[in-house]
Structure formats: structure tokens, C-alpha cells
Amino acid sequence: MKNDKTTNNDNGNSHKQEAKRKIALLTGTTGQDGAYLAEFLLNKGYEVHGLKRRASSFNTDRIDHLYQDPHESDVRFRLHYGDLTDSTNLIRVIQEVQPDEIYNLGAQSHVQVSFETPEYTANSDAIGTLRILEALRILGMEKKARFYQASTSELYGLVQETPQKETTPFYPRSPYAAAKLYAYWITVNYRESYGMHASNGILFNHESPLRGETFVTRKITRAVARTVLGLQDRLYLGNMNAKRDWGFAGDYVEAMWLMVQQGQPEDFVIATGETHTVREFVEAAFGRAGVRIEWSGSGIEETGRVAAIEPGSPAAKAGVLKTGQTIVAVDPRYFRPAEVELLLGDPSKAKERLGWEPRVKFHGLVEMMVDADLMAQQREMYLKSGGYEVKNYFE
Numbered sequence: 483m484k485n486d487k488t489t490n491n492d493n494g495n496s497h498k499q500e501a502k503r504k505i506a507l508l509t510g511t512t513g514q515d516g517a518y519l520a521e522f523l524l525n526k527g528y529e530v531h532g533l534k535r536r537a538s539s540f541n542t543d544r545i546d547h548l549y550q551d552p553h554e555s556d557v558r559f560r561l562h563y564g565d566l567t568d569s570t571n572l573i574r575v576i577q578e579v580q581p582d583e584i585y586n587l588g589a590q591s592h593v594q595v596s597f598e599t600p601e602y603t604a605n606s607d608a609i610g611t612l613r614i615l616e617a618l619r620i621l622g623m624e625k626k627a628r629f630y631q632a633s634t635s636e637l638y639g640l641v642q643e644t645p646q647k648e649t650t651p652f653y654p655r656s657p658y659a660a661a662k663l664y665a666y667w668i669t670v671n672y673r674e675s676y677g678m679h680a681s682n683g684i685l686f687n688h689e690s691p692l693r694g695e696t697f698v699t700r701k702i703t704r705a706v707a708r709t710v711l712g713l714q715d716r717l718y719l720g721n722m723n724a725k726r727d728w729g730f731a732g733d734y735v736e737a738m739w740l741m742v743q744q745g746q747p748e749d750f751v752i753a754t755g756e757t758h759t760v761r762e763f764v765e766a767a768f769g770r771a772g773v774r775i776e777w778s779g780s781g782i783e784e785t786g787r788v789a790a791i792e793p794g795s796p797a798a799k800a801g802v803l804k805t806g807q808t809i810v811a812v813d814p815r816y817f818r819p820a821e822v823e824l825l826l827g828d829p830s831k832a833k834e835r836l837g838w839e840p841r842v843k844f845h846g847l848v849e850m851m852v853d854a855d856l857m858a859q860q861r862e863m864y865l866k867s868g869g870y871e872v873k874n875y876f877e
């Protein structure tokens with residue numbers, strides 16, 4: 483465990499700090515943001531409790547480095563089985579943990595998947611948020627625990643104004659966004675009705691090497707690494723003209739925490755203020771590995787070919803790709819039934835009120851993700867080429 487209880491000791495007196503130690507409860511702890519936020523809060527001296535879903539295989543990869551043996555004396559990170567679709571479980575965990583702060587990050591968070599599982603998405607993302615807020619009221623904790631809701635730029639959907647800010651009207655374009663719209667308003671409603679310290683962070687897309695492999699940015703950076711190393715022939719994508727404001731998850735979890743520390747609860751847009759197309763992300767990602775792409779065709783016929791390979795780059799060293807080879811193509815199966823064409827956030831309120839600004843911008847983010855995926859894919863290759871294989875001792 484790399485976090486130690488004296489790390490953030492304001493006055494050097496660990497007994498005093500012990501008395502003041504804050505308790506945070508996170509839903510979605512096993513996800514991208516949950517992992518970054520848990521580590522961030524542990525580094526701030528918090529006791530962190532996370533909700534984890536029961537799964538038939540391990541689902542704690544992203545937080546395994548934070549794990550503490552429950553037999554240790556000063557355990558500050560604990561996981562509890564739970565689910566946003568189970569009210570009784572949420573009431574019991576909140577009662578047991580008695581959190582000062584709750585960060586509701588848990589959600590069926592994939593837009594495309596929400597078209598396939600709209601009812602479940604509404605249950606976990608919309609009603610799940612209500613369940614937590616009601617649990618706080620049932621337990622008489624509505625004035626004790628502060629609440630953060632993971633709202634999303636997808637609320638803007640068919641955008642009514644660019645750039646989007648806190649006052650821009652919403653127009654959700656997916657079951658995911660419609661569910662998150664309910665969660666947004668029920669959070670506002672509980673704040674206004676019961677005086678709860680409840681805030682919405684309207685976060686624009688944020689990514690990292692921990693991003694799930696089916697989200698477009700990670701799908702791209704993973705495919706870049708695999709294509710360059712000869713493990714994959716082609717990357718298939720949907721709408722390459724979609725424009726997004728992409729930031730780094732590590733920066734965005736700090737904004738969540740800052741919102742919860744404010745004297746008054748409020749809603750904030752968190753974004754970089756830059757927008758790029760998916761195509762630009764692909765170009766930058768392949769560029770990082772040393773591959774220049776040239777595009778031809780349009781619409782579903784569009785393809786990306788290798789135009790040049792930079793000498794000394796990872797692609798040149800791997801020696802697999804050839805100029806002229808097609809490595810990117812469109813697959814209409816990845817088109818959304820209703821598209822969100824352009825997202826661009828205006829984070830001025832967060833800058834002014836929270837003193838928050840993104841440290842990592844577009845190119846830094848792409849580089850971080852490609853480098854991590856190149857390392858991960860190479861590690862796998864080396865293990866295989868080094869003769870590592872699991873022996874069957876029963877044969």
C-alpha cells in the first residue's frame with residue numbers, strides 16, 4: 483500500500499489527523515474514475531470505502547494496487563459488495579460506513595450499450611442515483627453526507643449552444659443520456675428540497691490508460707499498439723467526424739473533490755475547452771507510434787492507409803507495417819442510432835470558482851495512452867516469444 487496515513491498530516495500530529503479523518507464512499511470504484519479518485523482521496527488522508535459488484539471473474543484490476551489486507555491494523559481502503567439496483571444494500575452500506583462524502587460514479591456508462599440495454603441503464607444510472615439520495619434521507623444523513631453526482635456532457639446531445647456551459651439547455655440523444663438527465667435533476671431537486679450538499683459535475687469525456695477497452699479512445703490506442711506490433715490488421719470505427727472534448731481522468735477526479743469541498747453545492751462543467759474529431763485522435767495516436775496516415779474515400783467507404791513510417795519510431799523498430807497498407811476502416815455497426823456530433827465544454831466557472839484547470843491536453847493524453855498500450859502489448863508479446871506458457875501438469 484503506497485498511501486500512508488501521515489502523508490497529508492497538516493500539522494505533524496497524527497493523533498489529531500486520526501480524529502479528523504474524513505470518510506468517503508464511492509460507487510463505481512472498480513471503474514476508471516473510481517480508481518483515480520480512490521487513490522486521490524487516500525493520498526489526501528481519507529478513509530475510502532468502495533462499492534464493488536459481484537462478478538464471476540475478478541473485476542478489481544484497476545484498484546488492486548490500493549488493496550490492503552483487512553488484517554492490517556490501519557486499513558483505510560475497504561470494498562463492500564453492492565449494486566445501484568439494490569436499495570436495501572445501499573441503505574445498509576451507507577449506514578455501516580457513515581460517509582462524510584459520497585461520490586456516485588457507478589453507472590452503465592457506455593452510450594452504445596445503452597441502446598441495447600435501455601431499461602437496465604435507466605435502473606442503474608437514473609433510479610440508482612435516487613436510491614442513494616433516498617437512503618441518505620431514510621437514515622437521516624441528508625445534512626451529514628455531501629453528495630457528488632457523475633453527470634455528463636452527453637446531456638447536451640443535440641447541442642443548443644457551443645461551447646456548452648452550465649446554463650446550456652440539455653437535449654439527450656441516448657438512453658444513457660436520458661437516464662443521466664434524470665439523475666442530474668433529482669440531484670438538483672434533493673439539494674433544493676432538503677438542503678443537501680449535492681453537486682453535479684458535468685464532465686466532458688475523460689480518458690486514461692485505465693479507460694475501458696470498448697470506449698473509442700482506448701479502442702484506438704490499443705489498436706495502434708497491436709497494429710504496429712503485427713497483432714491486429716485493421717481498426718474498425720463508427721463516426722470519425724464526431725468531435726469530442728477529451729481530458730485526462732486523473733485531472734478530472736480532482737475537480738470532483740473540489741466541488742464537494744465548496745461551501746455551497748453547485749453544478750460545474752469540467753472540460754478542456756478544446757475539441758477534436760475521432761479522425762484526429764486516430765492520426766495523433768498512430769503518429770505517436772511513428773505512422774503517418776493518409777485518408778481516402780468518404781462516409782462508410784473511408785479508409786486510412788500507411789503513408790509513411792518515421793525512422794527510429796516504434797513502428798519502424800517493429801518492422802511489421804508497410805506503406806500503402808490499409809489499417810483503418812469504417813464499420814457502420816458502430817454508428818449510434820442518434821449521433822452526438824460536437825461536444826466542446828467551457829470550463830470557465832470551474833477555473834474561477836474551484837481554481838481548477840486541466841493539466842493534460844489532447845496530445846499529452848494521446849501520448850500517455852499510446853505509450854501505455856505499447857508497453858502492455860509488448861509485455862504480452864515478450865512473454866509469449868520468451869517461451870512462457872502455462873504447462874498442463876496433468877498431461
Ligand code: NDP
Pocket residue numbers: 509510511512513514515516533534535537541564565566567586587588589590591592606632633634635684685686687688689694
Ligand atoms: P466505467 O465504465 O469505467 O466505470 C463504471 C463503474 O460503475 C464500474 O465500477 C462498474 O462496475 C460500476 N457499475 C456499473 N453498473 C453498476 C451497478 N448497477 N451498480 C454498481 N456499480 C455499477 O466509467 P468511468 O469511470 O469512465 O465513469 C465514471 C462515471 O462518470 C460514470 O457514471 C460515467 O457515466 C460518468 N461519466 C464518465 C465520463 C468519461 O468520459 N469517462 C464522462 C462523463 C460522465 P464494474 O467494474 O463491475 O463494471
